[in-house]
Amino acid sequence: MARRPANPISESMDDYLKAILVLGGSEGKKVTSTALARRLNVTPASITNMLQKLAASTPAMVQYERHHGVQLSSAGKKRALEVLRHHRLIETFLYEVLNYPIEEVHDEAERLEHFISERFEERIAAKLGHPKFDPHGHCIPALDGRMPKDSSMRLTDVRDEGTFIIDSISDIDARILKVLKVRGISPGVQLRVRDIYEDHGYAVSIGSSKKILQLSQADSAAIKIQPM
Ligand SMILES: [Zn+2]
Structure with missing residues (x-):
């Protein structure tokens, strides 16, 4: 049997999409390369590189113009919300069920978020009683991608x-x-x-x-x- 081709969206692409979503807030404001570089701890050159790749993918994941910041496309936003849901559900699971210390859940979720199946995600959500917030107080996006407006x-x-x-x-x-x-x-x-x-x-x-x-x-x- 032939091996399934690797997912065209790489883990690092997911991390970019998620960072743009979080930094752009609920209104989806434009995010600067500097803010992204700081958040992702990478050089400005690699930021430019990846944003160009995300803009050129089919469908385009972001709208990006050099020096004018970046915004998620609707496909990019959908993907980012999915990854963010994984991340925050995993954090909640680690904290509440596996008793991880609060300061350790993020790094572990960063690794796991890319790999869990939709079935696994569903089982975690059900086990936790479909939580609305992760242990850091952040909203967990709903299955359909809805997320309440952040007024903090x-x-x-x-x-x-x-x-x-x-x-x-x-x-x-x-x-x-x-x-x-x-x-x-x-x-x-x-x-x-x-x-x-x-x-x-x-x-x-x-x-x-x-x-x-x-x-x-x-x-x-x-x-x-x-x-x-
Ligand atoms: Zn986290």
């Missing part, structure tokens, strides 16, 4: 004292996830901004505690919040 804001956009609910924590940096977990900073928790430092770090407190926690700029940038 970055902690680093807050300019005054105030009380918020933590919406999500970025899953990209395991070290930051661990630092925040130890301090009780996780989705659904109430967060009070007490002060903003000159270096763009934040002084916050959690729940009804009066203890001041100092967050660096990088820690703060990983946190998204909703007004109370």
Whole structure:
């Protein structure tokens, strides 16, 4: 029996599509190469290369013009949502069923997301009771690709004292996830901004505690919040 040809969409193409989806937000804003390079930790030259490849594929996965940023096509968006659904369901499964520490689920999901079958995905979703959010607080796209509009804001956009609910924590940096977990900073928790430092770090407190926690700029940038 002949071997099935390799999937024309490579794992690294999937990673690009997913990054463009996440960075472009629910309105599908144009994403710059610089933002992509930072997110994917690759050089600008490889970004250009891959975006040209994605734009030239049939069907085209992105609309890309050099120096003008990149946007997903409808085929690209469909694929990206599928991979993102895999990723976030796997993270939830690892966290809730297999008891992985929160800071370890992302890397494992990055590997597994490309390989699970639709059947496996369905079984995970059913086992977890069709969750709407992953353990970082991010929305899991529905099977038909629907995803509610994200109305959260970055902690680093807050300019005054105030009380918020933590919406999500970025899953990209395991070290930051661990630092925040130890301090009780996780989705659904109430967060009070007490002060903003000159270096763009934040002084916050959690729940009804009066203890001041100092967050660096990088820690703060990983946190998204909703007004109370
Ligand atoms: Zn993740």
